[in-house]
Amino acid sequence: MPEDLEGLKEQYLRCVRCGQCRSVCPVFEVVKNETATPRGKVFLAHLLATGEIEANAQVQAQLSRCLLCRSCSRECPSAIPVHQIVTAARAELAVKAPSLVKRLVFRKIWTRPRRLALAAGVTRNIQALGLDRLGLYLRLLPPGFALPGRLPRRPAHTIIPAITPATGETRLRVGYFLGCSTNFLLPGAAANTVAVLSSLGCEVVIPPELKCCGLPQLASGEAAAASALASANSEVFRRLNVQAVVSDCASCTATLKESPEFDGLKVTELSELLLELIQKYSPGLKQIQKPVTYHDPCHLAKAQGITAAPRELLRLTCMDFREMDGAADCCGSGGAFALYHYRTSMSILNKKIANIKKSGAEIVATSCPTCIMQLRHGLAAHGCKIDVVHTVELLGKTLGRGT
Ligand code: SF4
Ligand code: SF4
Incomplete structure (x- = not known):
């Protein structure tokens, strides 16, 4: 279980209210209110x-104004883990002032793959009938419902085999953690992950019994549900005896790495x-000709401190890789944050879109499905014809293994 507020x-108590964290908080930059710092x-x-304040809807609303981007936790001179404190406070609120809707969505539906698949299927049918657009037009649905765009017809787990052998000699047996967002939103990226790993000598196993990584539950205060998911998933991988667990979702990877249940895996x-395998085995790589830039997902750069490897991969595979200003700035997605605080989220996103445009890139690569969803939404809203892809999709093309 993650630490509770008492822990x-x-x-x-170490916070000296110096305010240094204010300068890096994307929410405060837009909201400009002390309660948002x-x-x-x-x-x-x-x-x-x-107990000096009551657990109520007002406190809940204030604590929901956090993307859990961790910019503040990294900036704080006293190394205070603000994101953990916010997460623990949300868990306390979920116990003392539970929201029935959140409990239904994050505890009852999102923890069960079949129910989640059913919910995705219903959403797909609603979209096919155009009812989502009608609901948005009539303002019966909050604007954030437009964010995922059209769900692909088939989720990744229905098109990728449970075991994909290595091409040629098997160098590594990896367990692929296929996260919910990649599964339902980006089946093409998932197929590329498997194809690229296989072409680099990995046998790729996708256990069908995998569940959500637990991040949506943690972020919504359902700490016990998150722990149960981590336990179930770690047991699956232990039974498979894989040499490594890998995911193409920055948020899933960060969550698994930080779950005590995954200790020893x-x-x-x-x-x-991928960089390690490419450097070791030097496969032939074609070059992407179009100018490409990179967006750092918060859960990769700030949560895991990984910024060099994706850039190195892009430099190896793209003729014209160019940095954009503010590449590490949050895109404003933050999972459900964009749904609850759509306008704030879009204001944060606007800055990112301006930097993408300024870079002159025709492709934005990144490695977080929700960032991809958010960037596509923002670029479309600005009328920009700039592709947003997962880094592994570019790699799939350059290795001639893309889908
Ligand atoms: S930077 Fe750290 S110590 Fe300073 S106000 Fe923010 S959380 Fe408190
Ligand atoms: S995690 Fe990000 S959004 Fe939340 S308070 Fe810190 S800087 Fe602001």
Whole structure:
């Protein structure tokens, strides 16, 4: 189980309210209100823990104004893990002032793959009938419902075999953690992950009994559900006896790495594994001709400290790789944040879109499905014809293994 507020007491008591975290918080930059600052949220969590404020909808609303992007946690001179404190405060709120809707979605549906698949199927049918557009037009649905775009007809787990052998000699047996977002939103990226790993000598196993990584539950305060998911998933991989667990979703990878239930299992970030294999075995790589830039997902750059490997991969595979300004700035997605706080999310996103345009790139590569969804939404809203792809999709093309 992640630390609760009591366990984080020493941490939040160390906050000296210096305000350094304010300067890096994308939410504060837009909202410009002290309650939206990281230190404001730490203080709120403190008051909640001591019972000086009641657990109510107002506190819930204030604590929901956090992307869990971790910019503040990295910036804080006292190394206060603000994102953990916010997560723990949300868990406390979920117990003291539960939201029935969140409980239904994150505990009852999202934890069960069949129910989640059913919900995705219903969404697909609603989209096919155009009812989502009607609902958005009539303002019966919140604008954030437009974010995922059209769901692909078939999720990844229905098109990729449970075991894909290595092409040629088997160098590694990896367990592929196929996360919910990749599965339902980006089956093409999932197919590329498997094809690229296989072409580099990996036998790829996708256990059919895998569940969500637990991040949506953690972020919504359902800590016990998140722990149960991590336990179930780690048991699956232990039984498979794989040499590494890998995921193409930055958020899933960060969550698995930080889950105590995964202790003893080797969780490897995809771009680092691919770079290692490419450097070791030097496969022939074709070059992508179009100018490409890269967006750092917060859960890769800030949560895992990984910024070099994806860039190295792109430099190896793209004729014209160019950095954009503010590549590490949050895109404003933050999972359900964009749904709850659509306008704030879009204001944060606008800055990113301006930087993408300024870079002159025709393709944006990144490695987080929700960032991809958010960037595509923003670029379409700005009328930009710039592709947003997962880094592994470019690699699939350059290795001649893309789908
Ligand atoms: S930077 Fe750290 S110590 Fe300073 S106000 Fe923010 S959380 Fe508190
Ligand atoms: S995690 Fe990100 S959004 Fe949340 S308070 Fe810190 S900087 Fe702001």
